[in-house]
Amino acid sequence: xxxTCAGVSAAPGGxxxxxxxxxxxxxxxxxxxxxxxxxxxxGDGTARFSELKRRIEGISQKMxxxxxxxxxxxxxxxRTMYAQVPVRVEYQLTDAGMSxxxxxxxxxxxxxxxxxxxxxxxxxxDQPS
Amino acid sequence: xxxTCAGVSAAPGGxxxxxxxxxxxxxxxxxxxxxxxxxxxxGDGTARFSELKRRIEGISQKMxxxxxxxxxxxxxxxRTMYAQVPVRVEYQLTDAGMSxxxxxxxxxxxxxxxxxxxxxxxxxxDQPS
DNA sequence: CCGTATCCACCGGGATACTG
DNA sequence: CAGTATCCCGGTGGATACGG
Numbered sequence: 001x002x003x004t005c006a007g008v009s010a011a012p013g014g015x016x017x018x019x020x021x022x023x024x025x026x027x028x029x030x031x032x033x034x035x036x037x038x039x040x041x042x043g044d045g046t047a048r049f050s051e052l053k054r055r056i057e058g059i060s061q062k063m064x065x066x067x068x069x070x071x072x073x074x075x076x077x078x079r080t081m082y083a084q085v086p087v088r089v090e091y092q093l094t095d096a097g098m099s100x101x102x103x104x105x106x107x108x109x110x111x112x113x114x115x116x117x118x119x120x121x122x123x124x125x126d127q128p129s
Numbered sequence: 130x131x132x133t134c135a136g137v138s139a140a141p142g143g144x145x146x147x148x149x150x151x152x153x154x155x156x157x158x159x160x161x162x163x164x165x166x167x168x169x170x171x172g173d174g175t176a177r178f179s180e181l182k183r184r185i186e187g188i189s190q191k192m193x194x195x196x197x198x199x200x201x202x203x204x205x206x207x208r209t210m211y212a213q214v215p216v217r218v219e220y221q222l223t224d225a226g227m228s229x230x231x232x233x234x235x236x237x238x239x240x241x242x243x244x245x246x247x248x249x250x251x252x253x254x255d256q257p258s
Numbered sequence: 259c260c261g262t263a264t265c266c267a268c269c270g271g272g273a274t275a276c277t278g
Numbered sequence: 279c280a281g282t283a284t285c286c287c288g289g290t291g292g293a294t295a296c297g298g
Contacts, residue, residue, distance in 0.1 A: 026240040031160040075250030086279040096243055103239050106232040111155040121204030215259040
């Protein structure tokens with residue numbers, strides 16, 4: 001099985017496993033620890049900053065801000081600020097962001113389905129023989 | 130929207146966004162930089178260590194070994210060693226590993242489809258206005 | 259050929275403190 | 279409320295050298 005690198009590989013039938021391949025860069029981005037969870041937390045609808053922070057247990061303010069900025073830059077979320085006091089900012093998935101939900105959902109489901117198997121495998125592997 | 134940990138709607142387990150949630154741990158694992166590529170590189174069939182190293186451009190020996198060990202521990206790949214000189218080791222996806230290909234493929238396809246959009250969005254975002 | 263061991267630079271990311 | 283700014287520690291991962 002040979003896939004091309006986002007179809008922009010110099011050599012036809014090029015390898016998606018090439019360094020610096022744009023596809024790999026995107027994979028890195030959406031594969032990061034928090035992006036997946038933010039997409040899930042944004043789910044369907046709009047959420048304020050503090051709401052997201054509450055939903056995603058364990059995320060720091062810094063990482064939430066940073067992740068949202070990256071996602072905004074990548075066109076995955078929109079940021080709407082209401083100039084009132086106190087400030088109110090709302091985040092929302094764009095169409096592109098929404099379209100990510102499917103693939104990520106599939107991954108989450110895989111995790112759920114195979115959780116038991118993985119944990120068992122780990123115990124077996126860790127058995128001192 | 131409240132989703133429960135392990136996706137089981139309404140109840141035991143709690144929120145998937147909770148710290149230490151097993152689902153999150155698995156997500157972290159398969160979401161890592163190299164696992165995705167190893168699954169792809171193993172594709173359909175068996176591959177030797179050096180073969181994988183060649184296919185996945187940019188991976189270091191250390192990281193390939195480490196990733197394969199983790200995957201073996203998680204029950205995603207099998208490792209077969211042939212005691213000959215020079216040594217020969219072959220890796221192969223387990224059924225569980227194979228079942229990961231679908232979800233990951235979906236992610237890769239998303240990347241390819243949205244690559245252009247993301248790069249454009251980035252340029253717009255980076256415009257000094 | 260297929261690793262393991264060691265050293266080390268880098269940076270992701272938490273804690274904390276401060277603004278509009 | 280929703281950030282920005284700083285400091286700083288620990289882990290990730292590359293480079294290199296050696297072993298079965």
